[in-house]
Amino acid sequence: MGIPHFLAVPYPILGHMNPLLQFCLVLAIYGCKITFLSSDETYSKLKSASAGHGKVMESFIKLVSLPDGVDPEDDRKDQANVIFTTINTMRAKLPKLIEDLNALDSDNKVSCIIVTKNMGWALDVGRQLGIKGALFWPASATSLASFNSIHRLVDEGTINSENGLPTQNHQIQLSSHLPLMEASAMPWYCLDNAFFFLHMKQEMKILNLGEWWLCNTTFGLESGAFSTSPKLLPIGPLIAHEHNTISSLGKEDTTCLEWLDQQPPRSVIYVSFGSMVSLKPNQFKELALALDLLERPFIWIVRKGNGLEENNEYPHEFKGSQGKIVGWAPQKKILCHPATACFISHCGWNSTMEGVFYGVPFLCWPFCSDQLMNKTYICDVWKVGLGFHKDENGLILREEIKKKVEQILGDEEIKGRSSKLKEMVIKSKAQGDENLNKFINWAKE
Known part of the structure; x- marks a missing residue:
């Protein structure tokens, strides 16, 4: 087989796109072929970021985009609407995009899809097409371990199944190897937002289709998290590769x-x-x-x-x-x-x-x-x-x-x-x- 061809599918916000882009640049330096999928709305930001770095990014990475379905008059701060619209719009269009990419280079077809949180649906599309999948998690391994514990914590009666709030004890220990934490430190406990909790409860089922859960962390920083799942793989610190990469998608004042x-x-x-x-x-x-x-x-x-x-x-x-x-x-x-x-x-x-x-x-x-x-x-x-x-x-x-x-x-x-x-x-x-x-x-x- 030829070199691996990774299709990267980040949720189109800076906190997901920036780290996945840095990871893709590292993969490209290792000799892999990379196609980076963004929404049409964020595509122009990616293009201008690459233009501002002497085309270094585009020499490593092919940029493609699909519409996310969010109307110009819609409020992009309404995360619930943006997530659902993005999933429904992009999911329908992804198989055709993969078909077109494979037709362009039949010797190096897409061999693995890498997603971030909220984009687990792409792993399902990949599975139906016989393509491997992995999750790139832009947060800590411990936060991923906590989301992966939701169903167990609900079954144990530790948290409420409808909103993720603690049922009694206000401290949670995700495993014997992890520190005891306030329930309010759980990442779904965000402004008492039940939507986000219920979404992640479903999302974790589909993210489990990924064979690897890649985290920009190190074993020494949060060793206890790695005992919670064999899928977790620390690939950090990615920042150590920074001399090869662009710094940010935002316009920087130097x-x-x-x-x-x-x-x-x-x-x-x-x-x-x-x-x-x-x-x-x-x-x-x-x-x-x-x-x-x-x-x-x-x-x-x-x-x-x-x-x-x-x-x-x-x-x-x-x-x-x-x-x-x-x-x-x-x-x-x-x-x-x-x-x-x-x-x-x-x-x-x-x-x-x-x-x-x-x-x-x-x-x-x-x-x-x-x-x-x-x-x-x-x-x-x-x-x-x-x-x-x-x-x-x-x-x-x-x-x-x-x-x-x-x-x-x-x-x-x-x-x-x-x-x-x-x-x-x-x-x-x-x-x-x-x-x-x-x-x-x-x-x-």
């Missing part, structure tokens, strides 16, 4: 790097909440005034133009003179910069892996999904970060932000543990590469 070069070592507070979450106006104000109170240099990512931070106005008393505020930035370059001191993060898995890989201490500000579980690891298991306390209205006040930033900047033990964890993760690349070869060889069979 002026902050020149500004960083002028700051003292370990002095800059980096604040970013990823591509999906945003602060409410009163919380935005508290954070702005906390950054003033600290009187330290900072880089703050405030996204504009996508409806997420549009309503947030800087308080009139906000000076911001110590810092640099940008719409989107090259995060990995900021985290590995010697001037960066700490990372105020939403604790999404991509950000968590990047912060850990560069040895940067965290201040954890999770919002929902797997972010609360990641915070448990950062603060309680690895002990490389601190959380914030909210007041009775659920606000993190400026004084609390100031106090925690100063605490972590002065904590030599956390800095030491961050450096040790960094060394451990870098050393794990050898095992990740071994697992990657194992996966590629399986796809060739």
Whole structure:
């Protein structure tokens, strides 16, 4: 048989597309053929990202797209509608796309479909066509283990079958090898959203069609998760291959790097909440005034133009003179910069892996999904970060932000543990590469 031909099918949001794209570039460097499927809506972002990187991406990866069926007037923040519409529209069109791809290169037909969460239906399409399938999970192995435990937890009576809420005990232990966690840290416990829980309950049945569950993590970071399923395969840290890849699909403001070069070592507070979450106006104000109170240099990512931070106005008393505020930035370059001191993060898995890989201490500000579980690891298991306390209205006040930033900047033990964890993760690349070869060889069979 020829080289493996992978068809990558990510759920079309940045938090899924970015990591799967990075993984596909690594597979391409290993000599595999890659076709990357996006929605028509995100195709232009992919094209402009590849154009901005000297065509490096398109020389490795063939980009194709299908409509996702979401009308221009529909609200893309309505995840339930977007998920159902995408599944129903793309599913019907995928067999023809595969047929066309195979006709173009009959010696290297699609041999394996790789999906992310919400796209398990493509594994079913592949199975009907006799094509192997694998899941690429853009979050932690522990969060995948938790979703895979839903049916067992329901059967045991630990959680409610309709909404995933705990029936009695507010702590859950997914296995004897995993830490005890608050029920609220389970990734389906997102804003009490029953839709997401019921969707994932069904989705896990179909994701089990994938023979491998590939995770951008290392055995050492969350060893307990790997005892929960033989399908789980740690292939991280993918970031260790970064010199070969593009950095992001978002439009980055690189002026902050020149500004960083002028700051003292370990002095800059980096604040970013990823591509999906945003602060409410009163919380935005508290954070702005906390950054003033600290009187330290900072880089703050405030996204504009996508409806997420549009309503947030800087308080009139906000000076911001110590810092640099940008719409989107090259995060990995900021985290590995010697001037960066700490990372105020939403604790999404991509950000968590990047912060850990560069040895940067965290201040954890999770919002929902797997972010609360990641915070448990950062603060309680690895002990490389601190959380914030909210007041009775659920606000993190400026004084609390100031106090925690100063605490972590002065904590030599956390800095030491961050450096040790960094060394451990870098050393794990050898095992990740071994697992990657194992996966590629399986796809060739």
